[in-house]
Amino acid sequence: MNVFSFDNTFEGLLTLIFESYRQGRFPDEILSGEGSQCILFGSTIIVETDDRKAERVWKGIISHSSEENAHRIYRVFLADIRDTPLLLAKFICFTIDSVKNEETNFAEPLVLEVHKLHQKVCKEAHRVQMFVRFQKTVEASYYASFAPMYDVLPLCIPHFRDRYADQSWIIYDLKRNYGFLYDLKNVSRVVFDELRVNTQNGQLHSALLAEDEILFQKLWKQYYRSICIQERKNDKVHRQLLPKRFWKYLPEKGIL
Amino acid sequence: MISESSLEKLKILAGAAKYDVSCASSGTQRSNTKGGIGNASAWGICHSFTEDGRCVSLLKIMLSNYCIYDCAYCINRKSNEIPRTSFTPDEIAKLTIEFYRRNYIEGLFLSSGVLVNPDHTMERMVSVAKLLRTEHRYNGYIHLKAIPGASPQLIADAGRWADRLSVNIEIPTENNLKLLAPDKDFKSVLEPMKIISANILESKAERKIHRNAPLFSPAGQSTQLIIGATDDTDHTILKLSSALYSRRDLKRVYYSGYIPVNSYDTRLPALIAPPLRREHRLYQADWLLRFYGFGSQEIVNAENPNLDLELDPKVSWALRNPHLFPIDINKADPAMLLRIPGIGTRSVPLILLARQHQRLNSTHLKKLGVVMKRARYFITCNELRSQNIQELKPELVRQLLLEKKAIGNDGAVQLKLFHPMMPALR
Ligand code: SF4
Numbered sequence: 096m097n098v099f100s101f102d103n104t105f106e107g108l109l110t111l112i113f114e115s116y117r118q119g120r121f122p123d124e125i126l127s128g129e130g131s132q133c134i135l136f137g138s139t140i141i142v143e144t145d146d147r148k149a150e151r152v153w154k155g156i157i158s159h160s161s162e163e164n165a166h167r168i169y170r171v172f173l174a175d176i177r178d179t180p181l182l183l184a185k186f187i188c189f190t191i192d193s194v195k196n197e198e199t200n201f202a203e204p205l206v207l208e209v210h211k212l213h214q215k216v217c218k219e220a221h222r223v224q225m226f227v228r229f230q231k232t233v234e235a236s237y238y239a240s241f242a243p244m245y246d247v248l249p250l251c252i253p254h255f256r257d258r259y260a261d262q263s264w265i266i267y268d269l270k271r272n273y274g275f276l277y278d279l280k281n282v283s284r285v286v287f288d289e290l291r292v293n294t295q296n297g298q299l300h301s302a303l304l305a306e307d308e309i310l311f312q313k314l315w316k317q318y319y320r321s322i323c324i325q326e327r328k329n330d331k332v333h334r335q336l337l338p339k340r341f342w343k344y345l346p347e348k349g350i351l
Numbered sequence: 352m353i354s355e356s357s358l359e360k361l362k363i364l365a366g367a368a369k370y371d372v373s374c375a376s377s378g379t380q381r382s383n384t385k386g387g388i389g390n391a392s393a394w395g396i397c398h399s400f401t402e403d404g405r406c407v408s409l410l411k412i413m414l415s416n417y418c419i420y421d422c423a424y425c426i427n428r429k430s431n432e433i434p435r436t437s438f439t440p441d442e443i444a445k446l447t448i449e450f451y452r453r454n455y456i457e458g459l460f461l462s463s464g465v466l467v468n469p470d471h472t473m474e475r476m477v478s479v480a481k482l483l484r485t486e487h488r489y490n491g492y493i494h495l496k497a498i499p500g501a502s503p504q505l506i507a508d509a510g511r512w513a514d515r516l517s518v519n520i521e522i523p524t525e526n527n528l529k530l531l532a533p534d535k536d537f538k539s540v541l542e543p544m545k546i547i548s549a550n551i552l553e554s555k556a557e558r559k560i561h562r563n564a565p566l567f568s569p570a571g572q573s574t575q576l577i578i579g580a581t582d583d584t585d586h587t588i589l590k591l592s593s594a595l596y597s598r599r600d601l602k603r604v605y606y607s608g609y610i611p612v613n614s615y616d617t618r619l620p621a622l623i624a625p626p627l628r629r630e631h632r633l634y635q636a637d638w639l640l641r642f643y644g645f646g647s648q649e650i651v652n653a654e655n656p657n658l659d660l661e662l663d664p665k666v667s668w669a670l671r672n673p674h675l676f677p678i679d680i681n682k683a684d685p686a687m688l689l690r691i692p693g694i695g696t697r698s699v700p701l702i703l704l705a706r707q708h709q710r711l712n713s714t715h716l717k718k719l720g721v722v723m724k725r726a727r728y729f730i731t732c733n734e735l736r737s738q739n740i741q742e743l744k745p746e747l748v749r750q751l752l753l754e755k756k757a758i759g760n761d762g763a764v765q766l767k768l769f770h771p772m773m774p775a776l777r
Contacts, residue, residue, distance in 0.1 A: 258389055260383050
């Protein structure tokens with residue numbers, strides 16, 4: 096059994112593929128991150144991330160399929176769940192070993208599985224764009240916390256940067272404890288050691304809020320309530336469209 | 352000024368606008384300008400969902416719910432004794448910007464009761480859009496309602512600032528419109544539509560020559576029809592929609608099941624519940640018109656003037672045309688694939704791609720999102736050999752399809768609101 100371990104970065108995964116081909120050994124199991132689990136398996140191959148090797152695999156994927164397919168693989172990687180590295184490793188090898196471009200062969204289980212996971216990741220990214228709520232701070236910048244199911248913030252940043260180009264903002268992933276900050280010029284990755292945020296609802300500490308922030312949250316909630324047509328109330332559909340796990344971050348659903 | 356007292360106004364004016372169903376904020380791609388705020392993305396984004404299951408993407412609000420008219424189906428008609436109020440253009444602009452900055456909304460959808468006269472009202476509405484675009488440097492989405500009877504000049508102004516304009520026809524036939532809305536006639540609603548579509552065409556033509564020629568309502572125009580307030584048939588309704596799509600180039604026709612807001616008015620039918628199922632079937636039929644290449648006559652006609660409430664209109668059509676089936680999944684052209692019950696606009700592209708690699712069987716189809724329990728009667732594919740509509744006869748297939756379908760809660764029927772994601776990395 097071939098067991099590989101890597102540093103859980105996308106470049107790391109691509110390096111892993113490179114090493115597989117070089118050594119002629121393909122992963123049956125992939126361990127990510129901290130080494131402690133590795134002890135269980137005698138002969139774990141530890142992959143050292145190497146950007147040049149990663150780059151070659153990236154180009155290989157593109158030449159055997161398409162640029163879109165390579166980007167799809169990256170987005171699926173962000174699913175950030177235990178089995179994705181192995182799934183992707185198999186998918187990448189399948190892509191590289193195929194004579195034709197197989198990326199649209201949906202009758203092939205591996206292709207379909209990647210396709211489905213890709214849709215889920217994209218849907219979650221879309222939901223971030225839908226459900227992120229900014230709070231205006233005393234410094235007139237805008238803060239939002241969120242906890243997406245997959246690690247999709249990187250996919251959403253271009254959208255927010257374009258739309259909110261004239262306000263500085265932070266979008267923070269509470270689950271993974273990192274976020275992005277836009278300072279009217281650049282977007283950078285940030286980690287806060289001490290976050291003055293109520294993790295239950297993502298609200299900033301009240302001392303940090305702009306004076307009229309609560310008023311606008313109230314107005315929004317009032318608006319939300321007023322547009323519901325009671326005669327057409329439909330709980331089931333409502334919950335399908337607006338899953339409960341998001342409610343705590345939405346002022347319109349809060350207790351305010 | 353926006354303050355605590357705005358809460359009450361918001362309650363009244365949002366409540367007054369809620370029966371207008373149009374939720375789309377899609378159709379324009381407007382990128383942000385330097386130093387400005389906002390963009391309109393081609394797909395439009397829902398930012399929340401109401402408890403009745405509708406997408407909230409716009410701040411949909413009335414500038415004022417005072418009205419000099421007396422339309423029977425409208426909660427804001429002048430003879431109703433209800434709390435009335437108005438926002439100033441400044442206040443609406445401010446609310447829009449503040450909501451937008453917090454990612455609550457995609458933009459503004461502004462309508463109004465008729466204050467003083469149509470021109471006066473239209474002028475105030477235009478000034479909101481202008482404020483947003485100039486003073487607030489706002490590039491998000493704006494939808495303005497054109498007030499029936501407003502002057503061509505004001506409508507032209509509105510189209511300069513807005514992404515979309517709409518004039519609601521509400522009642523699908525002239526006689527019924529006159530009966531229920533004595534202050535309006537077909538001319539007062541159709542005339543602005545004509546002006547809008549002429550302006551849109553003109554602006555499109557100009558922009559082909561000068562790339563920077565001004566935009567005019569780039570997301571087109573839409574309208575709304577009220578369903579079930581009159582005895583007009585689905586045939587009448589869909590014929591009108593189809594004409595609007597082809598001749599006035601409308602982007603959307605919305606159907607709104609009549610909610611008895613003025614039950615005292617005897618010109619209106621006494622309804623126990625709004626006709627939601629019929630509304631849903633009309634939306635399905637509308638999709639067939641717009642995305643599936645159907646003509647309105649194929650869906651409803653003189654012999655079948657109303658949609659079958661129990662089956663979706665594509666299935667009804669297929670049952671009336673058994674001679675066209677079964678269809679070979681591995682050979683049929685895309686247009687025909689689209690006409691098979693259980694196959695939609697999402698699975699067709701997947702089928703087309705996948706069948707280049709191998710011949711598809713029923714297991715493949717299921718995985719590609721085909722609803723086999725419906726499609727099976729209408730197709731042949733590799734290896735599958737189940738009884739199809741030719742052998743079973745339409746009436747039996749109809750029974751089989753009905754049994755399979757648990758008749759759910761009326762409101763549980765919903766249109767798919769999600770569009771495929773755009774690849775975010777590109
Ligand atoms: S003009 Fe508009 S707001 Fe006034 S009563 Fe008629 S439908 Fe209602």
